Each structure stands twice: as structure tokens, then as C-alpha cells.
Amino acid sequence: MEDYKKKLRILIIEDDDDHAFLESDILQDELECTITVAASKSEFDAIDLTRQDVVLLDFNLPDSTGDQLLRIIREQTDIPVIIITAQKDLKIAIETLKDGANDFLEKSPNNIKFLPSIVKKAYNLYLKSKKAQEQEREKEELDTKVETLRQVLTTLSHYINNSTTTISGYAQLALQFPNDLAKIEKFANISIKETKKITFVLKELERFVTTMEIQTTNYVDIPNAMFNIEENIQSKMREIENESGSRS
DSSP states (O other), X not given: XXXXXXXXXXXEEOSOHHHHHHHHHHHHHHSOEEEEEEOSHHHHHTSOGGGOSEEEEESEETTEEHXXXXXXXXXXXXXXXXXXXXXXXXXXXXXXXXXXXXXXXXXXXXXXXGHHHXXXXXXXXXXXXXXXXXXXHXXXXXXXXXXXXHHHHHHHHHHHHHHHHHHHHHXXXXXXXXXXXXXXXXXXXXXXXXXXXXXXXXXXXXXXXXXXXXHHOOTTTHHHHHHHHHHHHHHHHHHHHHHHHHHO
């Protein structure tokens, strides 16, 4: 059973009208498909390859060769290309598999019946490959998001840890001087300042998540994202320091 659900769009590049008709006929007998035929490179040049699903490429054309057209096709699309070749060109056709062709079929009365199954196989393998690539891309994106979040949390936890350590230290000092109101007030003001830093750091984390940066960051953007967060925090810390200094 086919993996694809839509009607296939098949481009036949073939200068022999009879053989092009034969290919079209057998394909339409067994597959849900629409056929476009190009008998020369000039006709091929007028075709939008993005609107095709599979290409059947005759190896010898009056104004080009299969390997030349294959290079042009591969510059524009990765859709399956099946080389259709005479026996004398079979070795050359096999070589084109290294250059990006997906399969080949030797022209003969006995082989033509295999064309629909070759097309189905090539297209199904293509779909599986695209699906695997998409899954790999999604995995890389997920890994990037996790790594980005890990680095963000590491950056933010650094600032929270610094502030909580400071608050804890001054709280212990305050206990050592219970009757020195001036020192206790100083310790309290420092603790309030550090609490403001913690509040800002938590807001920065909330901003990072709610603005969906984690969904759009890629590997290249991670250092920039970290720099942006670090810069925002340091800027706010300077504001807090300046506010505390102006009140003292």
C-alpha cells in the first residue's frame, strides 16, 4: 500500500513519442497520476519542477544528456529522478546514481511493466527520507530549546544565588548586633536591595518564556540570547545600585 495519498505528478523527459506514450499509459493504468512530457531540454526548461513529484529522465536527448539535466534538476529540487536508458548506456546510467539519481530502468518490452512499482518505491522512499529529516530537525530544535533553557536557568540562578547568599550573610550579622539599630537598618536595606534583584531575575525568566524566545532560538542565537539576558540583568542591577546609593 502506498504511503502517499495524493495524485502523483510525474514528469517524463523523453524524445521518443511512442515510448513517452507507453510510459504514460502504463503509469496511468496502475497509478493515480498526472503526466507531463518534455521531449527536449528547451521544453524541460519551461517546466516548473516544484510542481512535479517524480521525474523519468531519458538518458539521451537531442539537445542534452541525462547527466546534464540531472545536475539542473538537483540544483532546483530533491524529488526522485529515475533514469530511463537503453542497454548500451546502462553502465553510464548506473554511474548517475552517484550523482543524485534515485533509480534506473533499462528500456525493454520486458522491463516496462516494472515502471509503476519503481516509481512507487522511489516516491515512498523519498517521503520516508523527508519524514526522517523533519524528525531530525524537530529533535535538533528540541535539543536547542532544552540547552537554551538550561543556560538561561544557569545564568539566572547565578544571580539568585549571589543575592540569597548576601541576604543570609547580613541576616546573620544582624543577629550578632541586636541592639545596634544603625547596623540593623543598613543590613535591612542591603537585604531589600538584594530581594529586588531576585524579583527582577525572576521577572526576566518570565519574560524570556512568555515572549517565546525559547521557541525561536537556534544554535547560532544561543550566545546572543545569553548575552541579552546578562545585559538586561546587569543593567537592572546598576539601576538598583543607583537607587540605593541615592537614598543613602
